[in-house]
Amino acid sequence: MGRILDKTGRPYATTGPTFEGASQAPRMSNFLAPTIGPNTAIGNSLTSLRGRSRQAIRNNPLAKSGQETHTSNMVGKGITPRFNFPGAPEGTKEQVQELWLDSVAEFDWDENANFYGMQAIVANALFSDGECLGLSRPRNRYADLAVPLQVQLMEADHLDVAYSTTLPDGHKIRMSIEYNKAGKRAAYHLFKDHPGEMFMNGDMGRIRVPVKNIFHIFDVTRPGQQRGLPALTSTLVKLHEIDQCVDAELVRRKTTALFGGFITLEDEGDEVDFMGETTGDVQGLEPGTFSILGPGQKVVFSEPKDVGGSYVAWMRQQLMDVARGMGITYDQLTGDLSEVNYSSIRAGLLEFRRALTMKMHKTLIYQFCRPVIQRWLDTAVITGKLNIPDYLQNKRRYYRGISWQSDPWQWIDPYKDMLAEVLEIRGGLKNYTQALAARGQDIESFFAERDGELKLIDFHNFVFDTDPRKTTSKGMYQVMGEEKEEGEKKND
Numbered sequence: 389m390g391r392i393l394d395k396t397g398r399p400y401a402t403t404g405p406t407f408e409g410a411s412q413a414p415r416m417s418n419f420l421a422p423t424i425g426p427n428t429a430i431g432n433s434l435t436s437l438r439g440r441s442r443q444a445i446r447n448n449p450l451a452k453s454g455q456e457t458h459t460s461n462m463v464g465k466g467i468t469p470r471f472n473f474p475g476a477p478e479g480t481k482e483q484v485q486e487l488w489l490d491s492v493a494e495f496d497w498d499e500n501a502n503f504y505g506m507q508a509i510v511a512n513a514l515f516s517d518g519e520c521l522g523l524s525r526p527r528n529r530y531a532d533l534a535v536p537l538q539v540q541l542m543e544a545d546h547l548d549v550a551y552s553t554t555l556p557d558g559h560k561i562r563m564s565i566e567y568n569k570a571g572k573r574a575a576y577h578l579f580k581d582h583p584g585e586m587f588m589n590g591d592m593g594r595i596r597v598p599v600k601n602i603f604h605i606f607d608v609t610r611p612g613q614q615r616g617l618p619a620l621t622s623t624l625v626k627l628h629e630i631d632q633c634v635d636a637e638l639v640r641r642k643t644t645a646l647f648g649g650f651i652t653l654e655d656e657g658d659e660v661d662f663m664g665e666t667t668g669d670v671q672g673l674e675p676g677t678f679s680i681l682g683p684g685q686k687v688v689f690s691e692p693k694d695v696g697g698s699y700v701a702w703m704r705q706q707l708m709d710v711a712r713g714m715g716i717t718y719d720q721l722t723g724d725l726s727e728v729n730y731s732s733i734r735a736g737l738l739e740f741r742r743a744l745t746m747k748m749h750k751t752l753i754y755q756f757c758r759p760v761i762q763r764w765l766d767t768a769v770i771t772g773k774l775n776i777p778d779y780l781q782n783k784r785r786y787y788r789g790i791s792w793q794s795d796p797w798q799w800i801d802p803y804k805d806m807l808a809e810v811l812e813i814r815g816g817l818k819n820y821t822q823a824l825a826a827r828g829q830d831i832e833s834f835f836a837e838r839d840g841e842l843k844l845i846d847f848h849n850f851v852f853d854t855d856p857r858k859t860t861s862k863g864m865y866q867v868m869g870e871e872k873e874e875g876e877k878k879n880d
Contacts, residue, residue, distance in 0.1 A: 466504025
């Protein structure tokens with residue numbers, strides 16, 4: 389094969405990397421970048437990363453704030469299901485919804501939370517540990533439950549990252565996850581008890597749990613990835629160093645505030661009328677004190693320079709980097725709103741919510757909510773709690789047409805957003821179903837409730853200014869537009 393020539397007929401240079409990022413020049417020589425697989429990288433570091441992440445959340449207010457922001461925005465009051473059964477026999481949807489409401493409070497095996505509270509626990513674990521486990525626990529059909537099924541949440545520590553082997557049947561275990569010969573997950577090998585508990589009795593045996601009974605929730609970022617990483621992975625070093633910097637500044641300020649004065653004895657025979665002991669042994673200071681030094685003793689202070697105005701600007705930049713690494717905004721992390729306006733905070737929130745929505749659907753909904761409610765439906769039908777005759781007759785997939793709606797986010801200026809939504813509906817870009825779903829409401833339930841409300845209002849002959857049938861013939865958009873114009877005139 390001939391060489392490629394340039395316009396002058398000379399061959400192109402083929403030595404050295406084409407991209408500067410791959411250069412081995414001195415300025416890049418300390419840029420270490422091992423080309424290892426996703427699971428080797430995780431297996432070597434997961435235990436340390438998880439422990440340090442939890443320690444940071446326990447002791448660092450920034451890490452704690454990041455976790456709370458992540459969970460409260462991802463879950464809020466709960467991610468609720470909407471049962472989409474078009475064409476189903478009359479009353480089926482209402483029957484399923486009613487049973488679901490009865491089951492919400494009964495899902496937790498540990499009886500610490502309802503189903504939506506369990507979502508928050510999983511979201512917390514995703515942030516701090518990178519993953520969470522849910523164990524399906526079928527109950528006796530005579531148990532006092534709406535549907536005899538519960539879920540036990542477990543920390544990922546039950547899944548030993550160091551346990552890898554090959555079984556006699558050819559199945560491979562990698563980081564405690566068993567794969568069959570085709571490479572599909574077959575089972576999970578869990579510690580019977582949490583390996584970090586103080587009351588462990590020494591029995592660290594494992595149990596094999598079929599994959600159908602395990603919900604393994606983690607954020608997959610590389611193809612073939614088997615375990616999850618904490619959200620603080622890229623910010624742990626910076627958080628630790630910020631802590632050290634803040635501590636050093638606090639010590640400097642405390643030392644400055646401690647200074648009082650010293651009394652030096654010119655002669656060993658001198659006597660001073662001073663309350664307290666004269667030891668000549670100075671090991672520490674208290675604010676406003678005068679310590680006595682022995683003859684020939686003197687004190688030399690280090691005089692660290694004040695960081696001055698650069699400290700605030702430097703710290704702000706570091707906290708911006710930390711917030712970005714956590715996937716939240718700077719003002720959410722710190723509560724500092726001194727330099728934001730409506731446009732900037734809205735732009736930041738839009739980006740944050742877009743990223744969080746993606747992660748929510750990838751992990752919490754797809755890996756936890758979806759399989760849990762599918763198992764719940766199967767159990768309810770098999771045990772006779774739901775009467776859906778065609779469910780097991782090739783209609784199972786049809787009845788799994790369930791969408792999930794997150795807790796609606798409130799905007800800073802709801803008036804502007806409401807006006808924009810009205811324009812979208814009037815322009816045909818959004819319908820009532822979508823608008824109500826964005827608020828976590830079901831259109832059938834909403835209109836049924838609205839219809840009953842209007843009938844009750846008419847029965848009592850009430851007139852409210854929120855009822856356009858009685859107060860105005862103008863459309864809502866026209867009324868809102870006129871109100872806006874009046875407000876702008878007043879401001880002018």
